[in-house]
Amino acid sequence: MLAVMEWEMADSVPHLTKHACQVWLADIRDLQPWHIQLLNPEEKERVQSFRKEQDRAHFIIGCVLSRFVLAAQLNMAPHEVPIDRTCPACRKAHGRPQLPDRSFQWSISHSGERVLVAFTAGTPVGVDVEWLDDSYALDIRQMANEVLAEEEKYHLFQASPQEQRRVFYTYWTRKEAILKATGKGLQISPLHVIVSAPHQTPRLLYLKGDPGCLNRAAMYPLEMDNGYVASLALLGEAGKQIERYDARMLLRKGFGWKDDYRKMEQ
Numbered sequence: 001m002l003a004v005m006e007w008e009m010a011d012s013v014p015h016l017t018k019h020a021c022q023v024w025l026a027d028i029r030d031l032q033p034w035h036i037q038l039l040n041p042e043e044k045e046r047v048q049s050f051r052k053e054q055d056r057a058h059f060i061i062g063c064v065l066s067r068f069v070l071a072a073q074l075n076m077a078p079h080e081v082p083i084d085r086t087c088p089a090c091r092k093a094h095g096r097p098q099l100p101d102r103s104f105q106w107s108i109s110h111s112g113e114r115v116l117v118a119f120t121a122g123t124p125v126g127v128d129v130e131w132l133d134d135s136y137a138l139d140i141r142q143m144a145n146e147v148l149a150e151e152e153k154y155h156l157f158q159a160s161p162q163e164q165r166r167v168f169y170t171y172w173t174r175k176e177a178i179l180k181a182t183g184k185g186l187q188i189s190p191l192h193v194i195v196s197a198p199h200q201t202p203r204l205l206y207l208k209g210d211p212g213c214l215n216r217a218a219m220y221p222l223e224m225d226n227g228y229v230a231s232l233a234l235l236g237e238a239g240k241q242i243e244r245y246d247a248r249m250l251l252r253k254g255f256g257w258k259d260d261y262r263k264m265e266q
């Protein structure tokens with residue numbers, strides 16, 4: 001259950017102002033059969049390529065949330081939102097999703113049973129969520145060597161063994177959120193992004209090759225329910241208002257669209 005008080009149960013999609021970032025939290029168990037009707041042919045084809053049920057659900061929920069929230073801003077039907085995924089390198093449809101006019105920016109992350117989508121009216125944004133799956137042993141030393149800078153490793157190993165998984169993944173989500181916001185993603189090693197320690201306010205401390213980024217980057221913690229950690233990064237003027245919405249009602253009821261899409265199913 002999404003029993004987190006800070007996430008407001010939305011019963012409509014609010015207007016996204018210049019001064020705000022909307023973060024929507026979803027649970028893949030709220031996937032509905034009619035959701036697939038919101039997707040464009042390219043997205044439907046992509047759905048077919050996933051072998052695992054959970055991967056399919058992650059992708060569909062990410063598309064559906066993107067389309068509902070953008071449709072409300074653009075005043076159009078969710079399936080008509082012109083989402084473009086053309087990869088700048090190879091022209092295939094696996095690039096970062098965007099609108100042709102770049103009027104809105106959004107970032108999608110999923111892990112375990114959660115999907116997060118963060119939207120802005122143009123400010124570069126990155127969000128990352130990780131499930132603290134404790135069903136397997138984590139080689140924390142090896143992972144730390146691949147991801148964490150020396151001072152970060154120091155904080156990690158200061159934590160008790162039971163807390164290390166959470167500490168590691170808090171670092172991880174902070175770094176990922178920054179990398180996603182810069183649009184550089186996997187081109188930069190997480191070793192070259194240094195962030196504040198998990199018990200401190202989230203903050204970017206160093207980004208290799210881009211010292212100016214420190215002044216533009218703002219980071220925010222996202223309070224998740226037990227077993228998850230998540231971080232949000234924005235690159236732009238400071239002081240954005242972060243709005244957190246629980247997407248359960250949107251996904252179940254479709255805010256006026258459900259009957260239309262159910263008809264398309266038949």
Ligand SMILES: [Zn+2]
Pocket residue numbers: 087088089090091092094
């Ligand atoms: Zn490509």
